[in-house]
Amino acid sequence: MTPAARERWGIRGPVLAVSAAAWALLAAAPPGWTLPESCAAAWRPPSSDDVILALSLNPPGSLAAAWILMLAAMMGPILVAPLGHLRGRSLASRRGRSLALFLAGYAAAWSVAGIGLAALALTLRLSAPSVAPVPALLAILVWQASPAKQTCLNRCHDRPALSAFGVAADRDAARFGLVHGVWCVGSCWPLMLAMLLPSDGHLVAMIALAGWLLAERVAPAVPPGWRWHPWRGGPVLRIAAGFAAAAWSRLATRVASPPSLVAAPIPPPGNAP
Numbered sequence: 001m002t003p004a005a006r007e008r009w010g011i012r013g014p015v016l017a018v019s020a021a022a023w024a025l026l027a028a029a030p031p032g033w034t035l036p037e038s039c040a041a042a043w044r045p046p047s048s049d050d051v052i053l054a055l056s057l058n059p060p061g062s063l064a065a066a067w068i069l070m071l072a073a074m075m076g077p078i079l080v081a082p083l084g085h086l087r088g089r090s091l092a093s094r095r096g097r098s099l100a101l102f103l104a105g106y107a108a109a110w111s112v113a114g115i116g117l118a119a120l121a122l123t124l125r126l127s128a129p130s131v132a133p134v135p136a137l138l139a140i141l142v143w144q145a146s147p148a149k150q151t152c153l154n155r156c157h158d159r160p161a162l163s164a165f166g167v168a169a170d171r172d173a174a175r176f177g178l179v180h181g182v183w184c185v186g187s188c189w190p191l192m193l194a195m196l197l198p199s200d201g202h203l204v205a206m207i208a209l210a211g212w213l214l215a216e217r218v219a220p221a222v223p224p225g226w227r228w229h230p231w232r233g234g235p236v237l238r239i240a241a242g243f244a245a246a247a248w249s250r251l252a253t254r255v256a257s258p259p260s261l262v263a264a265p266i267p268p269p270g271n272a273p
Contacts, residue, residue: 011084019076022069030203054122067114071107074210075184078217079106082180085159086173094169101170102177109181113189121196132197139190147224152186154221188213 083099090098124132143149158180162172191212195205 007088008084011087012080015076015080015083019073022073022076025069026073026203026206054126063118064111064114067111067118068107070206071110074206074213075106075110077210077214078184081217082159082176086162086176089162089164090169090173091164098169098173101173102180105174105177105179106181106184107177109178109185113185113192117189117193117196121193124197125199133194136190136194136197140194143190145226145228147226149187150222150224150227152183153216154224155183156180156187156217157221158183187216 083102086098086102087095121132124135160172160176160179162176163169188209191209195202195209198205
């Protein structure tokens with residue numbers, strides 16, 4: 001392995017390992033809302049009793065822990081590039097602190113956004129469960145094709161100059177994480193809102209959304225404008241094709257080599273009954 005490859009894996013390996021561990025924990029205990037059944041067929045504002053009951057069924061501490069776990073699982077792969085930029089521009093003696101400050105700033109941006117998204121999702125779910133996904137889908141259709149969306153996505157590719165010494169280095173690392181998190185929130189907030197709305201199937205929605213976000217992030221920046229499909233799905237399609245090819249190869253091997261059948265021994269003619 002070349003020195004450059006070892007340097008890349010110095011970030012990529014730990015980040016992907018943490019992401020994989022978070023996915024494993026989420027698979028063991030999939031997150032989701034536990035809400036009382038509602039018979040509302042049309043829009044109605046949630047009452048204070050509805051909110052109190054929902055919060056009693058979903059303690060804020062548990063929601064916050066699940067949110068951080070979801071961020072670690074879904075956002076880990078797309079943070080490899082900015083973390084690599086920070087690591088490459090930090091002194092060896094302070095790399096750990098710089099990376100921690102970046103992650104703290106990034107988590108702060110998403111924590112504030114998570115409060116707003118959770119409140120909005122809770123309001124939609126309690127107000128009219130049957131039509132709750134409709135506003136989120138409309139927001140996705142409009143936002144994904146808007147110039148503002150592409151502007152936020154382009155800014156996610158920013159790699160600022162960073163100080164190497166003293167308080168300025170700490171400040172730049174934390175600010176880099178915070179600003180990167182703000183642009184990341186701006187890029188994908190309707191998608192995250194839609195993920196919070198289903199009553200079940202959250203893990204499947206998270207996996208699909210993680211692939212979508214990764215495809216968006218690896219696509220090159222383009223000028224903002226009104227367009228649909230502002231990302232190129234080639235990376236995700238290639239990954240999906242790889243998994244499909246591996247599954248097909250394994251299936252074909254099993255079909256070509258069925259389990260052997262061992263016949264019972266035939267007794268000698270003289271010992272036949």
